[in-house]
Structure formats: structure tokens, C-alpha cells
Amino acid sequence: MGDVTREQRRAIYRFAALVIFIAVAAAAAWLFPLPSLGELQGYFSNTRWGPVLFVLGYAVLTLSPVPKNVLSIGAGAVFGFAAGIGVVIAAALLGSTAAFWLGR
Template sequence: MAATVVVLTVPIPDVEELRALVEQAGWWGPVGFVAGYAALTLAPVPKNVLSIAAGVLFGFGPGLVIVYCAALLGASVAFWLGRALGRDAVEKFTGTRVEKVDAVLSKRGFPAVVGVRLVPVLPFTAINYSAGLTALGWWPYFLGTMLGILPGTVSFLALGAFGLEFGWPAQVATAALGVLTLAGLIVAMRSRRRNRTPDV
């Protein structure tokens, strides 16, 4: 409620003013954004809006580096934090059963991590915490995350960087996000059908 009141009453600077503020902040701007993004990665809240904002504020190239590093930092911290907290705390915090994540990731390892990152069947934060409690090793998790989050990150950054000028970069980014979303829906539907099919 308070956030809504602030949005409605406080004037929001335009894009050029925001970019000017970022430039004035110097290296504190990117560092602060990385820290904030990584911290939010530890909480079950949507991060895609921040990726788009990074594209708007920093442009495509710098924004990609910033968001990519921040996402990997947050995913790494959550992995080890999940191991420290234990199963009960992780399941209560994320609302996801660790056994479910273990069943998805442990059998195929690295390819499974790439798949769930590329086509998000499970929430990003839930995977981060739960993976630390599964049989999956650190390096398959980290390398799979590095590769799997790249297409979505690039698409959201391009949408933020080029979306104000809806030319071909923004159209390609929108199409890529549409394909990833559709693929995620298909995979989720197939998974539900397999779970509903009784064993013979």
C-alpha cells in the first residue's frame, strides 16, 4: 500500500535523468546495482524487472555484465546458504520440496541444470537454495547456471536497452522471451501429465 502511494505521489524521473544519475554515481552505480540484485536473488521475488531496468540504466553491454555477475553471485550464495540452513528452513522459505528439485537435478546433473535455467520449470530462487541440499555437485550447478541463464538474461537486457525504440533488437528479445515462456509451459504440462499417469 505504501509503495503504491509513493508511486502515485512522487514524480518519477525520465530515462535520461536516471541515466545521468547513474553516470554521476561513477563505479558506485554498477557496484550498488550488483549488490542489490544479488540480495534480491536470495528472496522469492521476481528479478526480471531488475534485468530490464539494468538495460534501461546501463545499456545492453554493461547491463549484461552487471546482471549476469549479480545473478551468478546470488545463485552461488543461495546454494551454500541452503546447505547451511538445512532442508526444513529451505522448504519453509521457498515453498518448494527439496525432494522435487533433487529428482529433477540429480539424475542428469549439468544438462538438467541448464534445462531448468533455460526453460524455467521451477522458480529461480527455489532452485538456488534447494540445489545445495541435493546430490548435485557445486560445479555442475554453477556451470549449468552460467550457461542456462544467459539466453533469458540477454533477452530481458535487450528489452530494457532497446525497448524504448521498438526496432529489431527489441522485437528479437520479445520473440526470444515468448519462445522460452512457451517452452516452459510445454515442459511443465508434460511433467504434470507424467506425474498424473499411474504406474502400470
């Protein structure tokens, strides 16, 4: 029972990394709670740079493996249905253009 194969050691390390990741995520969620919808609407609506910041953030996150559906729903919740559609289309076009030029 003393001999641990390389694959078993690798599985143990992966499991330990998963447990540590879950613990850090839970601690972060407890220490830094997410803002309420009203706070988000106030942050993005009270400044004229709010939609621009959202578009830039969405465009950057388009280049990473982040679920864009969550961001699209968030845009609708924060800006309203019609403005949210416009923000999402602008951000998706900007992100896809950046991905095209990075790939080129």
C-alpha cells in the first residue's frame, strides 16, 4: 500500500487543487458579496461612461472562455431590454473584431 503510482499522485494533486479552489471561491463570496441589482443599475446609469465601460468589459471577456449569456442577461437587467440589446450587440461586434484581428 506504500507504492503510489504517478497517476494516483496526479489525481490526489488535482483533487487537492479543486478543494482549495472551492474553499477560496466560497471565502471570496462570503467576504466580498455581489452588489445588488439596484447598486449595479445606479453605478452604470448615473455616469455617462457606464455603457462604455460595460461594452469594453464585455468585449474583453468575449476573448476569454466566459459564458456570454450571463453578461447579456446582466446587460438587460442593468440597462433595460432595448438598451441592453444595443449594448450587447456593440460589445459583441467589438469583441469579435478584436478576436479577428488577434487571430490574423
